[in-house]
Amino acid sequence: MTTIDQTINELEALFGTRVSRAEAVRKHHGDDLSYIPAMLPDAVFFAESTKDVSQALAICNANRTPVIPFGTGTSIEGQTHALKGGISIDVSGMADILAVNEADFDAVVQPGVRRKQLNEHLRATGLSFPVDPGADASIGGMAATRASGTNAVRYGTMRENVLALEVVLPDGKVIRTGTRARKSSTGYDLTKLFVGSEGTLGIITEATVRLHPIPAAISSAVCTFGSLQGAVDAVIATMQSGVPMARIEFLDEVAIEAANNYSKLSLKIAPTLFLEFHGTETGIKEQAETVEAIAAEYGADGFEWASRPEDRNRLWQARHDSSHATRALRPGSANFVTDACVPISALADNILAARADADQSFLRTKINGHVGDGNFHVNYLVMPGATDEIREAERLAARVVERALESGGTASGEHGIGIGKLKFMRREHGPALESMVALKHAFDPNDIMNPGKLGSLPD
Amino acid sequence: MTTIDQTINELEALFGTRVSRAEAVRKHHGDDLSYIPAMLPDAVFFAESTKDVSQALAICNANRTPVIPFGTGTSIEGQTHALKGGISIDVSGMADILAVNEADFDAVVQPGVRRKQLNEHLRATGLSFPVDPGADASIGGMAATRASGTNAVRYGTMRENVLALEVVLPDGKVIRTGTRARKSSTGYDLTKLFVGSEGTLGIITEATVRLHPIPAAISSAVCTFGSLQGAVDAVIATMQSGVPMARIEFLDEVAIEAANNYSKLSLKIAPTLFLEFHGTETGIKEQAETVEAIAAEYGADGFEWASRPEDRNRLWQARHDSSHATRALRPGSANFVTDACVPISALADNILAARADADQSFLRTKINGHVGDGNFHVNYLVMPGATDEIREAERLAARVVERALESGGTASGEHGIGIGKLKFMRREHGPALESMVALKHAFDPNDIMNPGKLGSLPD
Structure with missing residues (x-):
């Protein structure tokens, strides 16, 4: 009997039908929202308590079986892919x-x-x-x-x-x-x-x-700009003004076109900011006046307010649906998205360069981002399995990351490393990477936890 | 030749007079602002660059010589004491x-x-x-x-x-x-x-x-209360109101008496809050009105404003000098201070219990704190070397920490562990302490860095 069979048998003996070898279940758990093809675990264990997790890990550790923790599978760099097989431990049932x-x-x-x-x-x-x-x-x-x-x-x-x-x-x-x-x-x-x-x-x-x-008063606005540069410069000036923005989101023309189609909006197709202000009634009025004046300086068409809660929710739902909406521009396409985060002074150059790169490529590309943090996303519309397209997206995404690192930024602001960004770890962290490996080894000497990802040296 | 002599010789060969064996220098570096008697390193090395630090550490590591990093020596739990001798590496000259x-x-x-x-x-x-x-x-x-x-x-x-x-x-x-x-x-x-x-x-x-x-507008106020309970409850209500306080400091009657003497103020001797508001002109007015109304509910005598920058600076200087001022109440006394941090809902009970404990003791005691964070300090006026007094302060301070831990808080909000609080690490962290030890070992396998303190198991 192989070790993995041994592990699954032990888990089944303890947990019965809460251990699944069904292919559909394994496929769901060895996948996420990324473009990376699924990598199936050998089995999935549905944990219901800390004690369950503890017992399952003890078994896997004794048998040196890889373990991949699973929540909702909504990561986008392959974090839940079973790179080396093993057991996916699903904690979604622990939801109290x-x-x-x-x-x-x-x-x-x-x-x-x-x-x-x-x-x-x-x-x-x-x-x-x-x-x-x-x-x-x-x-x-x-x-x-x-x-x-x-x-x-x-x-x-x-x-x-x-x-x-x-x-x-x-x-x-x-x-x-x-x-x-x-x-x-x-x-x-x-x-x-x-x-x-x-x-x-x-x-x-x-x-x-x-x-x-929850603040006493909330207001949201949409603001379109004559140029991408103007929109991003307005963000930089706003952040530097010290106004405590609650949200300041950039959407480029592709993102707006997608949102209009998918979320039934009728926004002007232009580089756009979605803004939100939180505070007291007088506070948000004051904040909005400051930002509106800054935006005007950078070529904005003025604020269009979404004051009623339902208008506000519609706006932010559209922002949240941006990924789906963009993929709907090319039905069947996969979510090849990269994110990077830079010091705010470097934001305009980084976004403009990503846009210029994309404009010279055969791939359709959307850029948006949580720009108040210097964080932006670039989505490439690729078809699953189209290796030439994926290769091109990888090439463009690598350039996004390289520019971010050259600007004193980071290879990911929020999507993480998973499998997709392991290759940038050395470049970003230099000799600190060995410290991460040592740290991983101190906590996980048998290297069972999500092996081959964070805490491993890239090949 | 002993190992430590070997290390010092090697350092002197590289760095000449920047290595000192002088007792006065060693005494200064093996001490801090705490009540803990100095513990001298064998030598002090004044580093001037990263390369200096790197070379010195390589020598110490090869010889298994303890190293204690030194900045200004203003810690208050014995962080810079040379518990096991060795080399104090002073980086105060790296000040660009x-x-x-x-x-x-x-x-x-x-x-x-x-x-x-x-x-x-x-x-x-x-x-x-x-x-x-x-x-x-x-x-x-x-x-x-x-x-x-x-x-x-x-x-x-x-x-x-x-x-x-x-x-x-x-x-x-x-x-x-x-x-x-x-x-x-x-x-x-x-x-x-x-x-x-x-x-x-x-x-x-x-x-x-x-x-x-720096905010467009700043205002500060002093607010006295009829009771300690009232003052602390006003803090809790203020934090729960969501007003973005810039500072909200509690000083008990002993702290106020000390400040009046030392900083030439003429504040009413009562449980007191020092407050500061940051924002726009209209923003800080709105904040202050909200907080003044809350304070009134809890028995405050109303705000006394320190609007001019010089009045404000005088107020905060007095707050900063509180430790010196308190010691001046008993000339020659040492700084036996403990700090703890609790969830804000437990703040009143914790401070009242510390006060009650102190009132039953023969030691004079001051309580103040950064109460908006749930963080408070208890100063016991002890004479250096008076073992009965230090023992009593230790007993009282341990009770402060134990109550904080029982309330879901932590043994130190900001002073750290040093030597003084090692004994509480197991109680606070339980089995996570072994993870800290493993982590320390991963980074410092020869245990040269500030040995016997954080990352070590308490005796």
Whole structure:
């Protein structure tokens, strides 16, 4: 009997039908929203408790069986692909909200809780969990990917919004990191180490997250520009003005065309900013006046307000659907998207260069982004399996990343490494990469956790 | 020849008079602002460059000689004490501000740059580095201690304000962590790992820190309360209101008496809040009205405004001098201070219990704190070497920490572990402590970096 069979037999003996070898189940779990073809695990285990996760990891560790943690499978760099087979441990069934501490602005959740579920649960409290990567991802997965999204410019990413974790280590030991206190100086920041570790150090089985008060007043606006340069320069000037933007999103002409088609909007086809202001009534009025004046300087056509909640929701739903909408421009196409993040002063040059590159290519390309953070996305419309197209997208995406690194930025602002961006790790981190490998080895000496990804040396 | 002599000889051969064996120098470097008696290193090396640090560490590592990094020696839990002798590496001479990127709101500094020096340098830019632990500490030391202070409630601690680091590892290898981008999802967050590592993983030789725009309008106020409970409850209600306080500091009656004496103020002797509002003119007016109404509900006597910059500076200088001022109440006394941080809902109970404990003790005690974060300090006025007094202070401080941990808080919000709080690490972190030990071993296999402190199992 092979080792993997041994592992599956042991898991089945303990957990019965919660272990699946069905191909459809394995295919779903060895895939995500990326262009990367599925890589199937040998089996999927549906965990229902921390104890389940602990027992399953102990078995896998003893047998040196690879383990891939799975939440919702909404990552986009191949984070859940079973690169070396093994067991996908699905924690989506661990979806209880364990506590909401209204007075302390925090909530304790199981890892399978989705962000929309949490916000629905918080509806009566006047609080919200603002980290919003678009997809209705699980909190555990968002923590593991260090997710962010449209609100991060104001409320931070998962890095700032995870206070504490319960984690099962590869040998099955359960640890708790952090506390419910806002800050601490007692030792190595293990919480921040697990946030962004992409399932390579252990499995998150509980998270304590920060909540934020829903502001007294919210307003949203759309603003179109005569040029891409003008739009991006307006963002830079706005951020430098110190206005506490809640959201400041860039969409290029392709993104607007896609949104008009898919989300039934009738926006002018031009480089566009979606803006949101949070504060008091007088505060948001003041903020909007400042930003409107800045935008005018950079060639904006003026603000079109979405003041009613339903108009606002329609706008942000369209922004969230941008990925689907763009793919709908070329039916059947896959989601080849890269993201990079640069110091804001380098944002215009980076986006303009990505646009120029794309304009010289045969691939249709959309650019948008959470530009207040210096974070932008480039989507290439490729057909699954069309190797020439994928090769071209890889070439263009590599140039996006290389320029970002040359600008003092990073190879990914929020999508993470997965399989797709391992090749940039050396370039970005230099000799610090060996420190990451040493760290991975300290936590996972048998290299069972999502092996071949983060914490490994690229080939 | 002993190993330590070997190390010192090798350092002297390379660096000449920049290596000192003088007792006065060693005494200064084996001490800090704590009550803990000095523990002298065998020699002090004054580094002037990253290369210096790298060469010195390589020598120490080869000889298994302990190394204690030194910035300004303003820590307060024995972080710079040479618990096992060895070489103190003083980086205070590496004090150049290497870059200020105004458009990106960041600065790149050597580790010996002090926070006041940086803010002086920024004077013309409209930007500031807001992390303010009171002492004019070095940025490297502040990063290593994960310092925070009065402004952290609004602008975050060193955890949020360090974007990137250059670090020399124990074997002399130089790595860079992080980038100048605002956010990143590319691998383990080594920056956050070195922030708060208290010199046990490597030596910080460069830091990239966030800067923040100086607000258009600032106002400060003092507000006294009829009871300690009222003052703390007003803080809790203020934080829950969502008003973005820039500073909200609590001082008890002892702190006020001390400030009146030492800083020539004439404040009413009562539980008091020092408040600061940052924003636009209309914004801070609105904030102040909200907070004044809340304070009135909790028995405040109303706001006394410090509107002129000189009045404001006098107020905050008095707050910063609180530690000196309190010691001046008992000339010759040492700085036995503990800090803890709790979820805000537990703040009143924790402070009231600390006060009640102190009132039953023969030691005079002051309580103050950065209460907007749930962080409070308890100062016990002890004479150096008075073992009965120190024992009593230790007993009282342990109770402060135990209650904080029972409340879901942490043993230190900002002072760190050093030697003084090692004994609480197991209680706070449980089995995660072994993960910290493993992590320390991965970075420092020969255990030369500040040995016997963070990353070691307590005796």
